[in-house]
Amino acid sequence: MSSVTPTESKTPATRMKSEDRRELILTAATEVFGEFGYVGTTTEKVAQAAGVSQPYVVRMFGTKEKLYLEVIHRALERLLEAFRGALAEESDKPLDHRIGLAYVTLMSDRGLLLVLMHAFVLGSDPVIGEAARCGFLEVYEFLRTEAGFDAGQSRQFLANGMLVNTMIGIRMSDEYSANPIARELLDESFPEKLDLLLELGDDRTTAGHEAAE
Amino acid sequence: MSSVTPTESKTPATRMKSEDRRELILTAATEVFGEFGYVGTTTEKVAQAAGVSQPYVVRMFGTKEKLYLEVIHRALERLLEAFRGALAEESDKPLDHRIGLAYVTLMSDRGLLLVLMHAFVLGSDPVIGEAARCGFLEVYEFLRTEAGFDAGQSRQFLANGMLVNTMIGIRMSDEYSANPIARELLDESFPEKLDLLLELGDDRTTAGHEAAE
DNA sequence: GTCTATACCAAGATAGAC
């Protein structure tokens, strides 16, 4: 099964509080948007992943775009939350190492890192691009101000993050076992937590994409 | 006008050799795909940018997907070509610096870097993802083998590249003049050739994206 | 080699029932 697993049949979803349902859909949407990108995601896919009907998704968030914005906002919130956690943490490890680890650990929150990455390449979109720039700068500011990194360190940190995102997005881990070159690159790119990446890949397939004939 | 500038009116394009027209369309497609991504690009947009009719684009390349694959392939070719140029170049600068500069210089080839970046996040697509992984690994192999970098240097180089791609994709340069934080990040991210990025941004707009009402 | 016309399908959004 893909990371985007429809919650089974069409039987009406059991009635639940709007807030809970909302959270459920946002989680599902994060995964789906992370896999297919903004344009490549249909509200139908999100609905299936969340186990509700397509119109309900639209109804609840207004438009696909608004849904995406909420997803991005939420992802960013969690990202910074994780960073602040690493900052507060008692440890003898250097700070950049701790925050880096926190970042990589976010891989287990399916789609979270990827959904941001997708937003980052949509800079020319008037509304999504704007949100992406703001979000990115927010992270940069965190590194400079709260974490106390200098400009060079911050840049370096972000560069590593973008590489990590790319390795996840491109699903390089699929090549890990068969391709020694890929393995070397992966080993080099994930100081720790490579296991996390490899596990994640296990139940991913190409489901949801049109099958190549 | 956007980077994707329609070549004026609908008057039948002057008859030209298939090969030349092909190249023309590939150039246009690189720009458009770079801006909107694979799914976000319509064959119609490509056609307009190239100054031909939409069915002609499809006719010439078979499907949108095949066109995209050709675009990626071509972009990768040019990338490696540029790297090999830097490799051969006589200079007292260190090699990594030269190749890095060659990379950043590719920004002026509109869409080239971005079209690759878009492919990198589409890893779960059976055919595009496959091409993306291959391409990425090809670059890595170049660094390790031809350029003679070790694994760490190569990783570092790629990380920097992904940050550069992200800065371009997110159109961070739009913030350069107004936002000091963005300026600092940009100054830090582009050792040289920042001017190139800033120039590029000048004639970009959000044209082509649905206007926010 | 290039276009016009069009078939066909997918997807977002709306209306209204339960």
Add this chain to the structure above:
DNA sequence: GTCTATCTTGGTATAGAC
């Protein structure tokens, strides 16, 4: 709160004329 049915748009691809 959640669904079914449906309208509408827009996008790929095909047919066939010039």
